[in-house]
Amino acid sequence: MTDAAARLGYLAETVGLLYPETGPSRAYTVLPLPAVPRRLAPRRWWHVGGRFMVSDEGSIATYLSEVFERPVETVLHIRPARRANRKPVLEARSEGRRLAFVKIGDTPRVRELLATEAAALRRLAGLSLDVVATPSVLHHGEWRGLSVLVLSPLPVCRRRVPRPLLLDAIREIAATGGDRPAWHGDFAPWNMCPSPDGRVLVWDWERYETGVPYGFDAVHHFFQRALRRMRPPSAARACLAQSVRVLAPLGLSSAAARHTALRYLIALADRHAADGHHPLGPPESWLNPIVDPEELLT
Numbered sequence: 001m002t003d004a005a006a007r008l009g010y011l012a013e014t015v016g017l018l019y020p021e022t023g024p025s026r027a028y029t030v031l032p033l034p035a036v037p038r039r040l041a042p043r044r045w046w047h048v049g050g051r052f053m054v055s056d057e058g059s060i061a062t063y064l065s066e067v068f069e070r071p072v073e074t075v076l077h078i079r080p081a082r083r084a085n086r087k088p089v090l091e092a093r094s095e096g097r098r099l100a101f102v103k104i105g106d107t108p109r110v111r112e113l114l115a116t117e118a119a120a121l122r123r124l125a126g127l128s129l130d131v132v133a134t135p136s137v138l139h140h141g142e143w144r145g146l147s148v149l150v151l152s153p154l155p156v157c158r159r160r161v162p163r164p165l166l167l168d169a170i171r172e173i174a175a176t177g178g179d180r181p182a183w184h185g186d187f188a189p190w191n192m193c194p195s196p197d198g199r200v201l202v203w204d205w206e207r208y209e210t211g212v213p214y215g216f217d218a219v220h221h222f223f224q225r226a227l228r229r230m231r232p233p234s235a236a237r238a239c240l241a242q243s244v245r246v247l248a249p250l251g252l253s254s255a256a257a258r259h260t261a262l263r264y265l266i267a268l269a270d271r272h273a274a275d276g277h278h279p280l281g282p283p284e285s286w287l288n289p290i291v292d293p294e295e296l297l298t
């Protein structure tokens with residue numbers, strides 16, 4: 001099955017979930033094209049391609065209109081191949097302005113992750129952060145048995161965060177745990193960007209956790225970038241080989257850096273096992289060859 005076919009199949013499922021046919025239909029358009037489906041938006045006169053008829057009455061758009069106390073239009077993001085935390089994500093818009101990003105918890109696991117994100121963002125909102133900027137929780141409720149997390153929009157960009165600023169963000173996130181270092185949990189390049197005021201905009205806090213080894217975010221950032229260039233076994237080897245370079249700026253010794261990288265890789269494998277999802281393949285193919293020789297040396 002092609003990526004486009006998989007996305008369109010998921011789109012049909014999601015529309016049935018969020019836009020039940022209870023009233024008159026309205027025309028939407030798959031953008032930019034049905035062959036490259038990325039968003040489902042209310043149809044405008046300049047859109048090309050076929051119409052996708054959707055009923056707004058009694059839909060998630062109606063619910064969000066009640067939340068914001070104004071008419072709301074929704075733009076549905078068409079998600080890629082199945083992941084453990086895949087969920088419907090929408091933009092709530094009014095009068096041409098983006099009001100919020102909206103995440104829908106449609107499975108028990110995703111509802112749990114959204115609850116974690118809501119709690120994390122509320123915790124962070126009560127702290128004085130100088131480097132990291134986070135979304136605000138505008139609403140966290142339930143609609144038709146689905147959890148709904150509404151977050152203030154951050155101005156997403158594609159620029160890379162400079163390394164000194166990246167390290168400052170990692171230090172500040174870890175400090176939010178007090179004497180129990182915290183990590184963002186998915187501190188990947190696509191979940192952040194530099195802001196004009198010199199801070200780092202960071203979103204997707206579903207995996208935030210305290211009480212982890214200091215430096216996990218730095219190792220995760222390196223590993224996720226490595227996975228873009230090489231297969232998981234090679235990325236895992238690079239993660240361990242480069243751990244000293246990655247973690248030395250955070251004050252970790254060589255031994256502590258290697259130990260932190262190993263614990264991170266094990267924690268990631270445990271996460272995938274708990275999710276019932278193995279995007280890197282079975283651990284014996286990418287993790288065991290790295291961990292087993294190290295155990296002989298301890």
